[in-house]
Amino acid sequence: MSIFDGITLFSLVAAALWTVMTRSLLRSAIGLALTSAILTVIMFRLNSPLAAVFELSVCSGLISVLFVSVISLTHPLTIQEVIQHMKERMARFWVLPFLVIAIGITLILFNIKPEIRLPAPETVKDVRVVMWNLRQVDVMGQIIILLTGAFGVVVLFKERIKK
Amino acid sequence: MFGRGDYVMYSSLILLPFFAVIILNLPLRAFMRKAALWVSLFILLMQICFIVYPAACSFSNSLDIFGMFLKFNFVVDNLSRVLLFCIGVVTLCSILVEKYIIDDEERLFNFINISLLLLAGMNGIVMLRDIFSLYVFIEIVAVGSFILIGFNKDIHAFEAAFKYIMLSVISTVMMLSAIALLLILAGGTSFSVLSAALKSSPDTLLVSFVIGIFLCAAFIKAGLMPFHGWLPDTYSEAPAAVSVLLAGIVTKTVGVYVLIRVVNSVFGFDDPLKYILLVVGAVSAVFGALAALGQSDFKRMLAYSSISQVGYIIMGLGCATELGLAGAVFHLFNHSIFKSLLFVNSAAVEFQTGTRDMNKLSGLAEKMPITGTTSVLALLSTAGIPPLSGFWSKLIIVIALWTAGFYLFAMIAILASVLTLAYLLSMQRRVFFGKLGEGLREVKEAGPEIVIPALLLALILVGVGLFFPFIINAFVFPVGNILGG
Amino acid sequence: MHLFWSFSLFIIMVFVIGLYCIFVSYNLIRILIGVEVLIKAATLLIIVAGYITGREALAQSMVITLIVIEVVVVTVAVGVMLGIRSINNSLDARRIKSLKG
Numbered sequence: 001m002s003i004f005d006g007i008t009l010f011s012l013v014a015a016a017l018w019t020v021m022t023r024s025l026l027r028s029a030i031g032l033a034l035t036s037a038i039l040t041v042i043m044f045r046l047n048s049p050l051a052a053v054f055e056l057s058v059c060s061g062l063i064s065v066l067f068v069s070v071i072s073l074t075h076p077l078t079i080q081e082v083i084q085h086m087k088e089r090m091a092r093f094w095v096l097p098f099l100v101i102a103i104g105i106t107l108i109l110f111n112i113k114p115e116i117r118l119p120a121p122e123t124v125k126d127v128r129v130v131m132w133n134l135r136q137v138d139v140m141g142q143i144i145i146l147l148t149g150a151f152g153v154v155v156l157f158k159e160r161i162k163k
Numbered sequence: 164m165f166g167r168g169d170y171v172m173y174s175s176l177i178l179l180p181f182f183a184v185i186i187l188n189l190p191l192r193a194f195m196r197k198a199a200l201w202v203s204l205f206i207l208l209m210q211i212c213f214i215v216y217p218a219a220c221s222f223s224n225s226l227d228i229f230g231m232f233l234k235f236n237f238v239v240d241n242l243s244r245v246l247l248f249c250i251g252v253v254t255l256c257s258i259l260v261e262k263y264i265i266d267d268e269e270r271l272f273n274f275i276n277i278s279l280l281l282l283a284g285m286n287g288i289v290m291l292r293d294i295f296s297l298y299v300f301i302e303i304v305a306v307g308s309f310i311l312i313g314f315n316k317d318i319h320a321f322e323a324a325f326k327y328i329m330l331s332v333i334s335t336v337m338m339l340s341a342i343a344l345l346l347i348l349a350g351g352t353s354f355s356v357l358s359a360a361l362k363s364s365p366d367t368l369l370v371s372f373v374i375g376i377f378l379c380a381a382f383i384k385a386g387l388m389p390f391h392g393w394l395p396d397t398y399s400e401a402p403a404a405v406s407v408l409l410a411g412i413v414t415k416t417v418g419v420y421v422l423i424r425v426v427n428s429v430f431g432f433d434d435p436l437k438y439i440l441l442v443v444g445a446v447s448a449v450f451g452a453l454a455a456l457g458q459s460d461f462k463r464m465l466a467y468s469s470i471s472q473v474g475y476i477i478m479g480l481g482c483a484t485e486l487g488l489a490g491a492v493f494h495l496f497n498h499s500i501f502k503s504l505l506f507v508n509s510a511a512v513e514f515q516t517g518t519r520d521m522n523k524l525s526g527l528a529e530k531m532p533i534t535g536t537t538s539v540l541a542l543l544s545t546a547g548i549p550p551l552s553g554f555w556s557k558l559i560i561v562i563a564l565w566t567a568g569f570y571l572f573a574m575i576a577i578l579a580s581v582l583t584l585a586y587l588l589s590m591q592r593r594v595f596f597g598k599l600g601e602g603l604r605e606v607k608e609a610g611p612e613i614v615i616p617a618l619l620l621a622l623i624l625v626g627v628g629l630f631f632p633f634i635i636n637a638f639v640f641p642v643g644n645i646l647g648g
Numbered sequence: 649m650h651l652f653w654s655f656s657l658f659i660i661m662v663f664v665i666g667l668y669c670i671f672v673s674y675n676l677i678r679i680l681i682g683v684e685v686l687i688k689a690a691t692l693l694i695i696v697a698g699y700i701t702g703r704e705a706l707a708q709s710m711v712i713t714l715i716v717i718e719v720v721v722v723t724v725a726v727g728v729m730l731g732i733r734s735i736n737n738s739l740d741a742r743r744i745k746s747l748k749g
Contacts, residue, residue, distance in 0.1 A: 019681060133234070142713055295713075336687060
């Protein structure tokens with residue numbers, strides 16, 4: 001593990017923190033996309049390129065589009081409301097960075113690093129082989145859940161016809 | 164003994180609903196809307212028939228083609244069979260109830276499609292022996308439930324759905340973390356690999372941690388105390404047919420069955436685990452019953468009653484003996500049947516009278532005779548009155564607790580049983596007997612779509628109770644034998 | 649092994665951030681963002697588990713399936729939220745406490 005990995009991990013935590021603590025919802029959604037991007041880099045470094053690409057395209061892309069479109073449906077606040085809201089938020093959220101740093105320091109000080117016995121190395125190394133030959137049930141499950149999601153959109157998103 | 168024909172049949176339990184949904188959505192709109200109901204009923208009857216008369220449903224070896232394309236690893240043992248039967252029966256009743264309540268063909272069509280997908284999901288859960296695939300199908304059922312809870316789009320249902328989504332996601336994340344840690348410990352995800360690795364692992368602290376996380380996730384899904392926060396709201400505010408589905412089978416499958424199967428096949432029974440199960444079960448049984456005493460909305464009372472009964476099932480599981488396991492599964496089956504019956508009847512009452520408040524309802528038995536009689540049977544069975552089925556399963560659990568040496572828990576079980584009797588008899592007296600309340604003069608008996616499921620469920624209830632001596636050898640003990648398998 | 653513990657330190661921190669966001673937020677959309685952060689932490693945990701045991705292929709197919717599930721769950725949650733908004737006219741989580749539970 002190099003210094004680069006350390007930097008990416010820190011920036012992951014920092015990006016997640018910013019996503020949660022920033023006042024405006026739009027910036028939160030962008031922060032989420034940023035967190036996904038940093039996660040993608042970490043996944044590349046951990047020898048998982050396919051999952052990294054999936055995460056980048058789906059989470060950084062699709063979900064952020066979803067969030068931005070939902071956020072654009074909410075009405076904007078006036079200036080006074082914005083300042084009031086910002087003060088209220090800070091009152092609730094200022095604890096978080098200190099909490100996170102405190103937990104980090106406690107865990108480092110604990111220093112429990114027992115050796116975990118790892119299982120024997122595996123032979124199948126190709127994701128495509130694993131996914132399509134060994135884990136067909138998962139693929140079936142994905143198809144079923146996508147169909148369910150489609151019906152969910154049909155049921156929930158259609159406006160009720162006002163009688 | 165495991166012929167090719169069986170393999171096709173097991174896969175078809177998932178593929179048939181799936182292909183039905185695809186076909187139903189092809190462009191022949193008007194025809195498909197009418198056909199949907201019959202297609203779904205056909206599929207469910209085939210599922211029930213498969214369990215009851217397996218020989219009649221075996222396919223010949225000429226359908227071996229499937230085996231070349233699909234390699235689903237489905238395993239069906241006696242526990243799975245019990246649950247497949249319940250899934251078929253309860254889903255059937257739920258669709259019929261929804262047909263009774265909704266007139267709009269379009270919405271019924273959506274309901275049937277989502278129910279079919281839910282059916283495929285639940286069938287998958289009870290047939291899989293791999294922990295990650297189990298998680299995928301649990302999510303399928305969860306997403307389907309979210310959609311169905313919000314089906315009528317009223318504000319209370321949405322609130323309940325949102326609470327359920329939040330708790331479900333927390334349970335999801337815990338389960339995923341457990342799966343990731345199990346991957347480190349065992350290097351695989353199938354039950355056999357996991358159980359071998361957990362038994363021989365030297366890292367006992369990590370193993371206990373993983374088991375603890377997974378148990379918490381399963382407790383949230385099963386609605387046990389103290390993780391039951393979503394359950395009363397969801398059961399009472401969901402549309403009537405969805406309550407039947409949720410209370411009757413969904414919680415049982417994704418919560419209780421997963422707990423039974425994973426504790427049995429993967430974790431193994433050691434003392435701390437047994438005590439955790441016994442304590443959580445006892446707390447749920449007693450406090451669920453206490454909470455049910457104070458309710459005035461009858462669906463909410465039934466919801467707390469469900470928490471209490473699931474507590475019983477978990478206590479049976481915690482005995483870790485064959486008798487305890489057999490009692491737990493038998494009670495799961497019974498609870499599925501009589502709770503569904505109660506919710507079907509509550510749908511009838513709600514639809515005919517327009518209210519769920521027990522303070523306003525009384526004397527309904529003379530206006531709704533079939534509903535009244537079947538409800539009384541179901542309530543007596545829940546309370547554990549002989550010779551109905553509920554009595555036998557509770558008796559087996561209490562005997563199992565006593566013979567396993569857990570005297571305190573056996574007495575707690577009996578106490579909870581007394582409380583159950585109290586609130587159920589009070590509900591029965593209030594809603595069905597007594598003087599007919601004002602405003603209830605025009606109430607009529609519910610239509611055939613509700614009466615038929617109610618009679619079917621009541622028949623199963625009474626039949627299992629009366630023929631118990633036959634059932635105990637053919638049905639109860641073979642289930643107990645799966646312990647250690 | 650040292651790698652796993654360093655990674656899990658950060659993963660625990662992200663978990664805490666996500667949980668805090670879910671419990672303290674007033675806006676439904678922000679609660680959903682907290683949910684997303686939690687799922688990201690779980691994803692990273694699975695990938696790290698795959699890396700240190702050498703089973704990257706298995707971990708990657710698990711993560712791909714997980715991402716598909718996550719998208720569907722978020723979509724349905726957004727649908728429910730829009731339903732709440734169309735009735736309550738606001739996305740304030742404090743206004744949906746009418747049920748006693």
